[in-house]
Amino acid sequence: MTDKQRKNIPRQEMREQDPLERIANFHEVPYGYSEEQAVNEALRCLQCKDPKCVSGCPVNVNIPWFTKLVTEGRFVEAARKIKETNPLPAVCGRVCRQEDQCEKFCLRGKKGKPVSIGSLERFVADFERENEEVSIPEIPKWTGKKVAVVGSGPAGLTVADDLLKRGHKVTIFEALHVPGGVLMYGIPEFRLPKKIVEAEIEYLKKMGAEIELNSVIGKIDTIDGLFSDGYDAVFVGTGAGLPIFLNLPGENLVGIYSANEYLTRVNLMRAYRFPEYDTPVLRGRRVVVIGGGNTALDSARTARRLCPEEVTVVYRRSLEEMPARAEEVRHGGEEGVKFRFLTAPLRFIGDREGRLKAMEFVRMELSAPDESGRRRPLPIAGSEFQMDVDVAIVAIGNDVNPLIQNTTPDIETGRGGNIVVESDSGATRKAGVFAGGDIVRGGATVILAMGDGRRAAASIHRHIMKE
Amino acid sequence: MYEITTKLQLSHSVALFKIKAPKIAQKRKAGQFIIIRINEYGERIPLTIVDSDTTEGTITIISQEVGKTTGMLGALEEGDHILDVVGPLGKPAEIKKVGTVVCIGGGIGTAPVYPIAKELRAAGNKIISIIGARSKNLLILESEMQSISDELFVATDDGSYGHHGFVTQVLERLIEEPVTINMVLAVGPLPMMNAVCNVTRPRKLHTMVSLNPVMVDGTGMCGACRVTIGGKNRFVCVDGPEFDGHEVDFEELLRRNRSYFTEEKMAMEELTYHEGPRCYERNI
Ligand SMILES: Cc1cc2nc3c(=O)[nH]c(=O)nc-3n(C[C@H](O)[C@H](O)[C@H](O)COP(=O)(O)OP(=O)(O)OC[C@H]3O[C@@H](n4cnc5c(N)ncnc54)[C@H](O)[C@@H]3O)c2cc1C
Ligand SMILES: Cc1cc2nc3c(=O)[nH]c(=O)nc-3n(C[C@H](O)[C@H](O)[C@H](O)COP(=O)(O)OP(=O)(O)OC[C@H]3O[C@@H](n4cnc5c(N)ncnc54)[C@H](O)[C@@H]3O)c2cc1C
Ligand code: SF4
Ligand code: SF4
Ligand code: FES
Secondary structure, eight states: OOHHHHSOOOOOOOOOOHHHTTTTTTTEEEOOOOHHHOOOOHHHHHOSSSSSHHHSTTTTHHHHHHHHHHHTTTTTHHHHHTTTTSSSSHHHHHHOOGTTTGGGOGGGGSOOOOOOHHHHHHHHHHHHHHHHHOOOOOOOOOOOOOOEEESSSSSHHHHHHHHHHHTEEEEEESSSSSOOOOOTTTTTTTTHHHHHHHHHHHHHHHTOEEESSOOOBTTTOOOOHHHHHHEEEEEEOOOEEEOOOOOOTTTTTBBBEEHHHIIIIISSSSSSOOOOOOOOOOOSSEEEEOOOOOOOHHHHHHHHTTOEEEEEEEEESSSSGSOOOOOHHHHHHTTTTTTESEEEEEEEEEOOTEEEEEEEEEEEEEEOOOOTTTEEEEEEEEEEEEEEEEEEEOOSOOOOHHHHHHOOSSOBBTTOOBOOTTTTTTTTTTTEEEEEHHHHHHHHHHHHHHHHHHHHHHHHHHHTTTO | OOEEEEEEETTEEEEEEEOHHHHHHHHTTTOOOOEOOSTTTTOOOEOOEEEEEETTTTEEEEEEOOOOHHHHHHHHHHHEEESEEEEEOOOOOOOOOOOOEEEHHHHHHHHHHHHHHHHHHTTTTTEEEEEEEEGGGGGGGGHHHHOOSSSEEEETTSSSSSSEOHHHHHHHHHHHSOOOOOEEEEEESSSHHHHHHHHHTTTTTTEEEEEOOOSSSSSSOTTTTEEEEEEEEEEEHHHSEEGGGGGGOOHHHHHHHTHHHHHHHHHHHHHHHHHHHOOOOOOO
């Protein structure tokens, strides 16, 4: 096929569940490509000699190579090609910010639309899994070394994957009763079906990973304790799970959740199926979500599915500054989520029983850009107003959890309590201890956490093999 | 899976369980708790570790049936299993030699008081205990408390045993006596802890309480357990569960603990529907 012909193929869009239908369920929204669509989309790739897309991907997935395999209908091989550098393609294909990474640098995006790399990645990974083609790689003979991985989010899972493939024994310690981190407790089912994460974890277990659930390191054991138990190195990937509150009057009224609590109740504890599942969540009539990131949008779209009359996202800047992915904002809009931009909360107002009944807000305007070029939101005097609200979800971000740092004083921490590492090796100040993902970066992304895991695994390998 | 090795019915709605969890048994300190999830559909609920036996590798918990999860736990027998047990969570109690400590346990609250009182005694303190319940047959851990106390008082609301009235009345009487009390530890229903603090606050008598908010993860990740303490937001699962009682906003905690009143009733109806009627009277 000539480049001209390739350029004439339109970007293939995934079919999606109808908005009216999907707000009544928690099933995934996009259906994924058909085989024909996948081949067509892959044909749009120009097979660049110097593919800019690859350097835009934090784990350098070999994009032209795998799209070529897709054009030839060799879907399973394409999935394996991706897995050489990315152990969780079915997850990344769904949740990566492709528009800021691989797809942002795609040559086709210069004029027109970039190749839909994420959708293709999702397609081949799903194809491999659904056709039971997932094969367990050959594991080399045991090196005699044992590594402890603390936290089973994307960072920890990637480290485990890489170290197992190098012949080390790996035990993952996870605080919760299921592994997967934010992929299981934070990101909702309709954006990332839990069975996909479960399948990825099953794969690691088949490769020999031991997973100790219900194990909070810093409580049941410490990092030093792990070394005395015979581990040769420790990786800390405990994430950024400490919710930030607004510190406004009335914030502890009944009906006010952190996004973490709200999403954990619904996703991890399955409160959307209460009373079949025992954990409840307040559904509310008028729900307000405060914040503008993915977490805010995930909370709002989750709330929408629990059938209140109205769900509103309140953000203090404007749509342009909103950090959530455009796709999420669009999906939310289609589902009837309302947005109020340039608005900030002032206080929560309760009824006599201490339940939230209203909120007071103030309108904001953006100042002229300061030296850093950022336009700060400033309150407009006299623009205060109230709204009836019975459930509010605070989604303004997370700090890092201090459990490990508190019990491991010789690990160096930064100002926000995050663990400080050497950026190219992931090594902390403490010998034999490595870290990566949100515990180092603060709230970041799945693929950055995986990239950290990959680099840390390589240096752990060098460290324990004394190379 | 965590096996129940022993079950002892302490009163009609309170039972003691020993659960096989060797690692927790070894690490736990007085004042810490676990979170359990009984089965795949279950809620995560916190329970205090009352005691442990490192040779058997068991931990002891005492649970009162107040709702669905504690009701299901109460229906389990020796040899049954609990799906998830995580711990030890929370900060250990601060054990220091201060002199004379009055340890007050109200209802099921005696369960969290016992391990801390035991350690305080071991640290060389004089322990005066007051344990209370609505009625004699609801009193728990009397002989255990006796064995670690220099003096023990009992109070029952209905006068069926010991002092007829509230634990706070016994406390007030003790305060009037010419003995120096250096510290009070009080655990029980929120109104009881509040009442104790109202007695000790004007006398500037240092009072520690152990709080029982609704929890989910127990690791500081969700903020469900937040309580205003000294005007600041604190997470009970990681900053507590013990706090200076004079600083706690009990009103707020009481209201927050009623968040799911309607849902809890629904869950109970589900349970009785499936398992036949049982007595789930709330009796703390
Ligand atoms: C609601 C939400 C939506 C998001 N959406 C996206 C998205 O669309 N795309 C994207 O790229 N990113 C998204 N992110 C961000 C992304 O999920 C995180 O950046 C990523 O999960 C970080 O991975 P991690 O491995 O560092 O930590 P986590 O995923 O946070 O996992 C850490 C794990 O460690 C465990 N743990 C913590 N402390 C201990 C301890 N002491 N002992 C044992 N275990 C412990 C935790 O229970 C958890 O399972 C989202 C985040 C949230 C909250
Ligand atoms: C640190 C701590 C230690 C505790 N120790 C003990 C103990 O040793 N023995 C004992 O019997 N009880 C103890 N509790 C209380 C116990 O956790 C609750 O009684 C139990 O969760 C009730 O669950 P349920 O489903 O049976 O009842 P529900 O019908 O769900 O609730 C009854 C009441 O229990 C409280 N509650 C509900 N869900 C939770 C939850 N997830 N976490 C905490 N409280 C909740 C609410 O105030 C509610 O009004 C402790 C609580 C905490 C926080
Ligand atoms: S892993 Fe993410 S950034 Fe990399 S190619 Fe795949 S979708 Fe793009
Ligand atoms: S930049 Fe775009 S067109 Fe070029 S190889 Fe990458 S995906 Fe294909
Ligand atoms: S229970 Fe979630 S933060 Fe305390």
